[in-house]
Amino acid sequence: MKKYIVMGNYTAKAFQGFMKNPSQDRAAAATQLSEAVGGKMVSFDIVRGTYDFVGVITGDVGFEATAAVKLAVESTGTITNFTILEKMDINKAAELATKAMAGYKPAG
Structure with a gap:
């Protein structure tokens, strides 16, 4: 199972929307988006x-x-700097790095 951490910033347009309707449930909106592409919002x-x-x-x-x-979401103009981090296994990466270095000769 994959795990993603997403972060972003709201724009002035979004803040104007919050001020018009301060009781908006953005968690519900984010959940709907993630479910639409097959994910689960934790x-x-x-x-x-x-x-x-x-x-x-x-x-x-x-x-x-x-x-x-x-x-x-960025196409709506209400979110910017949407950043996606993907969970990874550092031990597996280290194993692959060791394998890659077995036949590698650095410059010099």
């Missing part, structure tokens, strides 16, 4: 800091499905 939080929101999505979905959500 959590969605509005946060303080560099990003305005952080979500965790799991499922047997490829990176393209999460990228499709990025394309969809």
Whole structure:
């Protein structure tokens, strides 16, 4: 099962929408988006800091499905800096790096 962490920022257009309707449930909207591409929204939080929101999505979905959500939401003009992080296995990466280095000669 894949796990993605998504983060992004709202634009002035989004903030105007929040002010018109402060009771909006953005977690429900994010959940609908992730389910539309076959994922499951584990959590969605509005946060303080560099990003305005952080979500965790799991499922047997490829990176393209999460990228499709990025394309969809950024095309609305209400979200920017949508960042996708994908969980990985550092031990497997280290094993593959060791295998790759077995026959590699560095320059010099």
